[in-house]
Amino acid sequence: xxxxxxxxxxxxxxxxxxxxxxxxxxxxxxxxxxxxxxxxxxxxxxxxxxxxxxxxxxxxxxxxxxxxxxxxxxxxxxxxxxxxxxxxxxxxxxxxxxxxxxxxxxxxxxxxxxxxxxxxxxxxxxxxxxxxxxxxxxxxxxxxxxxxxxxxxxxxxxxxxxxxxxxxxxxxxxxxxxxxxxxxxxxxxxxxxxxxxxxxx
Amino acid sequence: xxxxxxxxxxxxxxxxxxxxxxxxxxxxxxxxxxxxxxxxxxxxxxxxxxxxxxxxxxxxxxxxxxxxxxxxxxxxxxxxxxxxxxxxxxxxxxxxxxxxxxxxxxxxxxxxxxxxxxxxxxxxxxxxxxxxxxxxxxxxxxxxxxxxxxxxxxxxxxxxxxxxxxxxxxxxxxxxxxxxxxxxxxxxxxxxxxxxxxxxx
DNA sequence: GAATAGGGATGACAAATGTCACATGATTCA
DNA sequence: TGAATCATGTGACATTTGTCATCCCTATTC
Numbered sequence: 001x002x003x004x005x006x007x008x009x010x011x012x013x014x015x016x017x018x019x020x021x022x023x024x025x026x027x028x029x030x031x032x033x034x035x036x037x038x039x040x041x042x043x044x045x046x047x048x049x050x051x052x053x054x055x056x057x058x059x060x061x062x063x064x065x066x067x068x069x070x071x072x073x074x075x076x077x078x079x080x081x082x083x084x085x086x087x088x089x090x091x092x093x094x095x096x097x098x099x100x101x102x103x104x105x106x107x108x109x110x111x112x113x114x115x116x117x118x119x120x121x122x123x124x125x126x127x128x129x130x131x132x133x134x135x136x137x138x139x140x141x142x143x144x145x146x147x148x149x150x151x152x153x154x155x156x157x158x159x160x161x162x163x164x165x166x167x168x169x170x171x172x173x174x175x176x177x178x179x180x181x182x183x184x185x186x187x188x189x190x191x192x193x194x195x196x197x198x199x200x201x
Numbered sequence: 202x203x204x205x206x207x208x209x210x211x212x213x214x215x216x217x218x219x220x221x222x223x224x225x226x227x228x229x230x231x232x233x234x235x236x237x238x239x240x241x242x243x244x245x246x247x248x249x250x251x252x253x254x255x256x257x258x259x260x261x262x263x264x265x266x267x268x269x270x271x272x273x274x275x276x277x278x279x280x281x282x283x284x285x286x287x288x289x290x291x292x293x294x295x296x297x298x299x300x301x302x303x304x305x306x307x308x309x310x311x312x313x314x315x316x317x318x319x320x321x322x323x324x325x326x327x328x329x330x331x332x333x334x335x336x337x338x339x340x341x342x343x344x345x346x347x348x349x350x351x352x353x354x355x356x357x358x359x360x361x362x363x364x365x366x367x368x369x370x371x372x373x374x375x376x377x378x379x380x381x382x383x384x385x386x387x388x389x390x391x392x393x394x395x396x397x398x399x400x401x402x
Numbered sequence: 403g404a405a406t407a408g409g410g411a412t413g414a415c416a417a418a419t420g421t422c423a424c425a426t427g428a429t430t431c432a
Numbered sequence: 433t434g435a436a437t438c439a440t441g442t443g444a445c446a447t448t449t450g451t452c453a454t455c456c457c458t459a460t461t462c
Contacts (some may be wrong), residue, residue, distance in 0.1 A: 010284070015308040016217040032304075083211070107216040107233075121414055144409080157389030158448070177450055186450075187418090188390055190356030345439075359418070372440055378420055387420075388448090 002119050005048040006032040007039035007065065008081070009057045013104075017052075020108060027115065035132050037180040048076055050099075050115055054172025055082040057087055065177065066096035077118055081111065085132040086199040088139065100111045139200045148175045150201060153192040203320050206249040207233040208240035208266065209282070210258045214305075218253075228316065237261025241269050248276055248335060251300075251316055256290055264368065266393040267297035278319055282312065287334040287400040289340065301325040340382045342402045349376045351402060354393040 004021060006029055008014040018029045030046045033039045034087050037059040043051050051069065053062030066078045068131055080093050081101035093101050099118040102111060103126045114124045141149065151161040162172045175187065205222060209215040219230045224340060231247045234240045238260040244252050252270065254263030267279045280301035281294050294302050300319040304327045315325045326362055342350065352362040363373045377389065386392050396402055 009306045010305050012282070012305040013211075013217065015310065016214065016221050019221055019309065081213070082436095083349075088312045094379075102221065104211050107212045108220070109216065111213065123331040133314050142408095152390070153394075155388060155394050156388065157388065168411055170412060176413085176450095177452085180450075185356065187356060187358065188449085189353070189393065192390065192440065193356050233461055299431085343438095368439095371442060373417095374420065375422095378422085381420075394457085 002027050002050065002115060003048040004029045005039070005046060005076075006053040007034075007036065007057060007062060008032070009034040009088050010054075017108065017111070017199060018019070021112070021115075024112060024133065025200065027112070033177070034058070036062065036065050037081060039067045044072065044074070045053045050118060051079045052079045052081050055080060055084065061097060063092045066093065067148065068100050070096050077120060079111075079114060079124070082197060085126070087131045087133055088199055090129060090133060093120065099130060100146060102126050105161075126149060130191075141179060141200070145167075145175055145179050145182075146200065148172060149179055149191060149195055151190045152176065153195065202315060203251065204247075204249040204384055206244050206247060206252045206277075208235075208237065208252065208258060208263060209233070209255040210235040218309065218312070220314070222316075225313060226311070231312045234297070237263065237266050241266045244270065244277060245259045245273065245275070248275060251280060251319060253280045253282050253312070253316075255390060256281060256285065260382050263295045266296060267294065267299050271297050275316045280312075280315060280325070285400060286327070288334055288399075289400060291334060293332060295361070302330060303327050304329060326358070340396075340399065342380060342396075342401070344378055346380050346383075347401065349373060350380055350392060353377065353389045353401065354396065 004027060006014055006018055008017070011034065014032050014034065018032050020030050021027045030048050031042050033042055035058040039053065039057070040060065043065070048074060051065070053065055055062040062080055062082070068171070069076055069078060077099040078096070080098050080100060081102050082089065083102060083104045100114050100123065102114055102124070103114060106126060117124055147165060148161060151164055156164070156181070158169055158172050164170045165172070179191055180186055183191050184192050185194060205228060206213055207219055209218070212235065215233050215235065219233050222228045223228050227309045231249050236259040239253065240252070240258070241261065244248050244266070248252050253264070256263040256267055259298050263281055263283070267281070270277055270279060278300040279297070280303060282305060283290065286304055291302060295316070301315050301324065303315055303325070309329060318325055318326050341400055348366060349362060352365055359373050361371055363370045364372070380392055381387055384392050386395060
């Protein structure tokens with residue numbers, strides 16, 4: 001019997017999957033939750049064989065939970081189940097040594113198969129993911145630049161950014177200029193769009 | 202026996218729901234698809250009792266499909282199943298005389314209940330939706346203003362917007378200024394953020 | 403100890419942006 | 433018919449943005 005835990009903030013999917021998985025003779029869902037925080041508490045308590053984690057959830061992401069599981073040396077294996085084939089997400093997942101990374105646009109049968117395969121020690125990455133990885137852009141921005149860009153993304157003016165970050169007006173403009181040149185764009189909106197499309201935030 | 206059609210572009214959810222619904226004695230899923238165009242073709246051919254439609258899908262939205270169904274005077278009833286409790290979406294759904302509007306963060310059992318209730322002639326709106334409707338902002342922008350804002354949202358500069366829309370530079374700036382004043386903001390980025398948050402695009 | 407790189411800052415400049423007041427022709431509505 | 437409204441445009445203005453060259457200070461490295 002393989003025991004499972006399901007963390008997914010979309011109830012429709014979460015409840016549907018839980019019911020389906022429980023129909024399988026060899027699978028048992030020990031619990032579910034809709035946010036990363038309770039997910040981690042539950043997992044640490046219930047110690048399921050496999051935790052199926054969505055990435056974008058309230059309070060803590062599935063990747064945060066995966067980190068926690070790794071740090072606590074639990075035997076629980078992790079399958080990430082997400083909409084997003086983003087390089088950055090995938091890279092973090094690999095660092096957290098997850099056993100599987102599935103996309104929500106594969107059918108639910110794939111999840112069942114993945115669960116059984118992961119249980120035998122295999123590592124499962126969605127093939128579409130690997131394709132997307134190739135032409136995905138790496139984030140070329142420094143930490144500081146990202147902070148500036150994030151603030152700009154909120155619609156903050158140069159002056160407001162400068163005040164928030166305790167920098168001078170000119171410095172902020174320099175940072176933005178450097179950001180644009182790195183990204184090959186010429187204004188804030190384009191830079192923000194690019195960052196959002198690549199999920200750099 | 203209630204016959205169903207399922208249009209949902211996220212395979213994981215679509216396949217899971219289809220399996221679950223088919224487990225019910227009185228329900229039968231005639232078909233599924235992941236885009237609005239094939240959904241409409243299938244529905245017109247299969248004439249299910251109820252079509253369950255996601256809104257945001259490739260090629261045509263669920264609301265487009267609902268319009269088609271209404272225009273063709275099919276007996277098929279429509280249940281919209283979406284992530285978004287947006288005023289604009291809901292208003293369009295009501296205009297298309299849909300029989301139900303459910304959010305994906307309600308459990309799948311709710312969907313089953315809704316299907317049976319809709320079949321008896323009831324109209325089902327997610328209660329959370331009604332709550333969200335109250336404090337949701339209406340889009341105060343004119344069509345032309347929306348076009349301008351959309352272009353700006355792509356990162357286009359004033360000049361580029363003017364060229365695209367065959368307007369003078371000054372006119373575009375006037376439009377943007379009017380937009381900002383209506384929205385209570387002071388630059389493009391803020392305006393775009395507000396529009397995106399309210400799903401005005 | 404000199405060279406180098408990186409974070410932060412200045413000053414200067416051109417261009418873009420945001421704001422206003424106002425003009426004109428077309429449409430709508432009383 | 434006349435008033436009101438709307439879409440579009442102009443000109444003028446103050447600010448903000450984006451770009452660049454250059455500078456200072458502090459680590460880091462050879």
